Amino acid sequence: MSDRATVRESDPIVVIAASHYHRELERPGTESLPMIQQTETQQSAPVFDKGLANTIVAESEISFIDGAKGILEYVGIGIDELARNSTFEEVVFLLWNRRLPKAAELAAFIKSIQAEYDLPEQMWELIRQCPKDAGPMHALRTLVSALAMFDAEADDPSPAANQRKSMRLLAKTPALIAGFDRHRKGTTFVKPDKTMTIAGSFLTMLNGQKPTRTVERALDVCLILHADHGLNASTFAARVTISTLSDMYSAITSAIGTLKGPLHGGANEEVMHMLNEIGSMENIEPYIKNKLARKERVMGFGHRVYKAYDPRATYLKTFTKQVAADTGNRKLYEMSRKIEEIMAKEVAAKGIYPNVDFYSATTYFSLGLDLDLFTPMFAMSRIAGWAAHCIEQLADNKLIRPHVKYTGPHNAAYVPVEKR
Numbered sequence: 001m002s003d004r005a006t007v008r009e010s011d012p013i014v015v016i017a018a019s020h021y022h023r024e025l026e027r028p029g030t031e032s033l034p035m036i037q038q039t040e041t042q043q044s045a046p047v048f049d050k051g052l053a054n055t056i057v058a059e060s061e062i063s064f065i066d067g068a069k070g071i072l073e074y075v076g077i078g079i080d081e082l083a084r085n086s087t088f089e090e091v092v093f094l095l096w097n098r099r100l101p102k103a104a105e106l107a108a109f110i111k112s113i114q115a116e117y118d119l120p121e122q123m124w125e126l127i128r129q130c131p132k133d134a135g136p137m138h139a140l141r142t143l144v145s146a147l148a149m150f151d152a153e154a155d156d157p158s159p160a161a162n163q164r165k166s167m168r169l170l171a172k173t174p175a176l177i178a179g180f181d182r183h184r185k186g187t188t189f190v191k192p193d194k195t196m197t198i199a200g201s202f203l204t205m206l207n208g209q210k211p212t213r214t215v216e217r218a219l220d221v222c223l224i225l226h227a228d229h230g231l232n233a234s235t236f237a238a239r240v241t242i243s244t245l246s247d248m249y250s251a252i253t254s255a256i257g258t259l260k261g262p263l264h265g266g267a268n269e270e271v272m273h274m275l276n277e278i279g280s281m282e283n284i285e286p287y288i289k290n291k292l293a294r295k296e297r298v299m300g301f302g303h304r305v306y307k308a309y310d311p312r313a314t315y316l317k318t319f320t321k322q323v324a325a326d327t328g329n330r331k332l333y334e335m336s337r338k339i340e341e342i343m344a345k346e347v348a349a350k351g352i353y354p355n356v357d358f359y360s361a362t363t364y365f366s367l368g369l370d371l372d373l374f375t376p377m378f379a380m381s382r383i384a385g386w387a388a389h390c391i392e393q394l395a396d397n398k399l400i401r402p403h404v405k406y407t408g409p410h411n412a413a414y415v416p417v418e419k420r
């Protein structure tokens with residue numbers, strides 16, 4: 001709910017990128033965007049907008065979302081088309097360069113990523129020092145942060161250095177995740193394979209053997225679907241951090257911490273816990289109805305922006321059916337479908353549909369990934385979008401610094417400690 005906060009003359013101004021908003025209105029299917037009173041960049045009193053649900057804080061060319069119609073595009077290309085035809089590496093090129101690469105450019109881009117796959121020896125040692133019972137997201141957040149100390153360019157703010165750091169972060173994260181998983185399981189590290197795709201090299205490091213082409217492609221598709229998504233909470237965190245002119249490693253570390261929450265990237269793991277807890281088809285209906293009656297959230301459903309079907313879930317639903325059948329997890333898929341059916345009857349009228357995390361849970365489980373690796377998979381992909389947004393933010397930077405509506409007392413007396 002929005003209302004106007006009490007403001008003082010000394011309060012700083014709010015600037016809204018209204019020109020972009022008006023451009024968006026000209027696009028088909030964007031009529032449902034929130035109305036903003038300003039018609040041009042101008043001074044005004046701060047507006048109270050809890051959760052920033054109706055505030056536009058930046059212009060972006062990276063991804064477009066129409067929440068009412070269930071549309072997601074990366075640089076204008078529909079997510080469905082990309083998932084069917086592209087690869088994760090090509091999508092990263094698209095997000096970072098705002099165009100599809102020519103064949104030679106893509107080959108060179110892939111080679112540059114592969115050249116950065118391996119970790120400095122001290123990083124492998126650092127993984128060995130992590131407690132084996134630590135959560136993988138805690139390990140990932142710490143290890144990504146630590147990478148900065150082994151990068152001589154960590155504090156070089158030039159666009160060229162930021163692009164190189166983005167490449168390093170993207171390329172090295174799979175080794176951090178797989179390395180930590182092998183460490184906690186007491187197995188020896190498997191080094192990255194510089195001839196393979198990001199998905200293929202990751203699965204090889206994780207499992208100690210090369211994946212089948214079907215499994216590699218399934219992970220590749222998940223990476224494509226998670227690569228960017230407008231100004232979601234973790235991307236916002238990355239943009240806030242970089243807007244202070246901090247460094248890329250700090251921005252990505254902030255984003256990983258933000259993604260971890262169960263209302264954001266942590267939901268996919270929660271979906272799998274729910275499926276395990278339900279256990280059988282006949283338990284589904286009472287389980288979901290009881291949960292809703294207790295006003296609890298069903299994980300993997302609902303979205304701040306989509307009030308129609310999440311287009312990433314549309315694709316994954318079909319894709320997962322095949323992956324689950326190929327890997328002997330058909331029951332899991334059938335259970336997910338049944339949950340969706342019940343949720344449709346109960347809450348679809350409120351605009352609550354499956355989000356990307358709902359069917360990605362079944363996909364990751366079918367690929368044999370441990371439950372607590374689901375969110376790290378999300379991070380591995382979203383680094384592409386976080387990096388793109390950081391570089392975009394820096395190209396036209398303004399410190400992101402909203403307000404709070406103060407609701408505490410004024411003119412309170414300071415009482416000396418002995419008199420309290």
Ligand code: ACO
Nearest residue numbers: 262263264265267296297298299300301302303304355357
């Ligand atoms: N299950 C049941 N009810 C729900 C759900 C859900 N998953 N999501 C929203 N609702 C209901 C709320 O109870 C509320 O009902 P009410 O109006 O009767 O009180 C109504 O829908 C609106 O909910 P809000 O919390 O105001 O919606 P918001 O836009 O803030 O929430 C969010 C979005 C946080 C994603 C929410 O839908 C949720 O908690 N979902 C479950 C967690 C999840 O799957 N997160 C992943 C999101 S996708 C991603 O990050 C990749």
